[in-house]
Amino acid sequence: MHASKGDRLVVHGRIVGQHDRTAEVIEVLGENGGPPFRVRFEDGHETLMSPGPDTVVRHFPDKNDH
Numbered sequence: 416m417h418a419s420k421g422d423r424l425v426v427h428g429r430i431v432g433q434h435d436r437t438a439e440v441i442e443v444l445g446e447n448g449g450p451p452f453r454v455r456f457e458d459g460h461e462t463l464m465s466p467g468p469d470t471v472v473r474h475f476p477d478k479n480d481h
Contacts, residue, residue: 416466417448423473424454424466438464 418424418440426436438454441461445451450465464470 416450416470416472418443418450418452418472419448419474421475423475424452424464425471425473426466427469427471429469 420440420443422440424438424440426438428434428436436456438456440452441455442453443449444453444463451463452466453461454464455461466472
């Protein structure tokens with residue numbers, strides 16, 4: 416899994432009724448865009464993540480690409 420600062424990680428709920436959670440990548444700590452990532456969830460909580468198979472990266476284009 417590779418991500419860049421500003422990308423979003425979508426963590427799918429693992430049990431019935433559990434909602435997906437989205438976190439913004441605020442820092443990439445691994446080599447070549449790999450984990451671990453420092454992320455910030457919607458509620459403001461920040462943590463380090465090494466995402467598992469229940470997580471998807473949503474890449475956001477660089478604002479300078481326009």
